[in-house]
Amino acid sequence: MHHRVREIIAAVPPGRVATYGDIAALAGVPNPRQIGWVLREDGGDLPWHRILRATGVPAEHLRTEQLALLRAEGVVAHGSRVDLRRYRWDPDADHD
DNA sequence: TACATGACTCTTT
DNA sequence: CAAAGAGCCATGT
Numbered sequence: 636m637h638h639r640v641r642e643i644i645a646a647v648p649p650g651r652v653a654t655y656g657d658i659a660a661l662a663g664v665p666n667p668r669q670i671g672w673v674l675r676e677d678g679g680d681l682p683w684h685r686i687l688r689a690t691g692v693p694a695e696h697l698r699t700e701q702l703a704l705l706r707a708e709g710v711v712a713h714g715s716r717v718d719l720r721r722y723r724w725d726p727d728a729d730h731d
Numbered sequence: 732t733a734c735a736t737g738a739c740t741c742t743t744t
Numbered sequence: 745c746a747a748a749g750a751g752c753c754a755t756g757t
Contacts, residue, residue, distance in 0.1 A: 654740090656741095664753090666739075668738085669739090669752090669753060670739080687738095689741085690740095694738040696738075
């Protein structure tokens with residue numbers, strides 16, 4: 636399960652973002668909180684900064700760095716909120 | 732075994 | 745659009 640989640644997060648391309656819920660759904664994990672758990676335990680080598688809350692706002696303790704990393708990839712945040720309508724990763728449309 | 736915690740989400744106010 | 749409450753599941757004590 637752990638592995639499946641890592642796999643999917645690793646597949647999120649630069650300049651795109653996904654929510655905890657998105658990853659959970661794709662990985663077949665019932666509770667999005669588990670995604671956060673995986674990242675905390677074993678997310679050091681993953682693009683964790685591409686994972687946001689459903690609101691588009693990153694987890695509070697990561698807010699600053701996460702937004703900075705995203706901005707470096709071209710993902711701009713308005714205030715602390717990223718426009719998901721624009722940057723949300725679509726697994727079926729990653730063919731570009 | 733029971734209770735508390737947490738990189739969360741959804742629905743209702 | 746923001747705030748509050750309930751639901752959720754793996755871990756640690």
